[in-house]
Amino acid sequence: MKGAAPINIRILDKEYVVSCSTEEHEDLIASARILDERMRHARDVAKIYGAERIAVMSALNIVHEFLQALRAQENKSASTTQSITRVIERIDSALGENQPFPIESEKSSDP
Template sequence: MANETVFVKILDKEYQVACPREERQALMESAQLLDERMKAIRGSGAVIGLERIAVMAALNLSHELLQAKSDSPAPVGVATDKADLQRLSDKIERVLAGN
């Protein structure tokens, strides 16, 4: 398994990542999904700052992954309970704001 260098662009910034050749496509797809999520969060205007946007995106994606792993019938990327996601988002915002 030889590693190769892959360049991914997230929020208009390029990152260099080493990964096994056979994981290249998955890395590119993951970076694209993260970029889309971060742009959506930035576009909402509710979160300011690259670090906060990244944390929000990571938490939202993690939440969706956990939901998908549970017995929930919702596929990854589909929120079945928007109220839960909104509460989680609000809580994260309060923590990041230091309140």
């Protein structure tokens, strides 16, 4: 790890020393803050007991939310690709051309 330095984080009233690159310090602190909030919620609101169970349930919830966000992004990307394809097809149809527009490198290869 280039430029690694130890950093203290606190999760569920327990101190941890973690080594990471200096560029990642802010992200690590933010991650620890989110994990601490989730674990406190699991303990205090959801009434889950035992540090290991709290950690596992919090991790499962965080990963579940991550997968939902990932799927939503993939769906958005697929939808955008479909929309762009439809626009290109409409442009091609409006121009009355069945051939794709030549790319600069293809034009310059002709003598």
